[in-house]
Amino acid sequence: MFSMWFWIIMFLCNLMIPVIMIGVGYMMYKHPPKSINAIYGYRTARSMKNDETWKFAHDCCGRLWFKLGFILLIPTIIAMLPFINGDVKTVGTVTMIIQCVQVLALVGSIFPVESSLKKNFDDDGNRRQDKN
Numbered sequence: 495m496f497s498m499w500f501w502i503i504m505f506l507c508n509l510m511i512p513v514i515m516i517g518v519g520y521m522m523y524k525h526p527p528k529s530i531n532a533i534y535g536y537r538t539a540r541s542m543k544n545d546e547t548w549k550f551a552h553d554c555c556g557r558l559w560f561k562l563g564f565i566l567l568i569p570t571i572i573a574m575l576p577f578i579n580g581d582v583k584t585v586g587t588v589t590m591i592i593q594c595v596q597v598l599a600l601v602g603s604i605f606p607v608e609s610s611l612k613k614n615f616d617d618d619g620n621r622r623q624d625k626n
Contacts, residue, residue, distance in 0.1 A: 550611065
């Protein structure tokens with residue numbers, strides 16, 4: 495009986511990162527922080543150059559997190575199902591692996607956002623002009 499409760503708790507813990515990414519991602523691109531601040535938001539040197547880079551970074555990161563959250567949600571559920579009646583050690587190990595993958599996706603999302611900022615803005619935060 496304990497192992498089933500442990501599985502349920504670990505299952506819910508595994509859903510937290512994707513669900514938070516979906517919620518925060520939605521908020522970031524629909525309702526970004528109004529102004530650049532040092533407390534919350536997508537805060538990197540490039541995103542905090544000016545209001546335009548700040549808004550662009552939140553839109554880009556928010557959309558990415560929203561999509562990634564849904565993409566992570568399905569495999570998380572599928573990966574946990576075979577271990578419903580698993581022992582505590584196995585469920586714990588599977589949970590650790592799932593959460594490591596989720597954290598890598600979360601942290602790894604910085605790279606495409608920074609790349610998109612670099613592609614669209616110069617080092618001073620000015621929008622690049624199309625050469626067409």
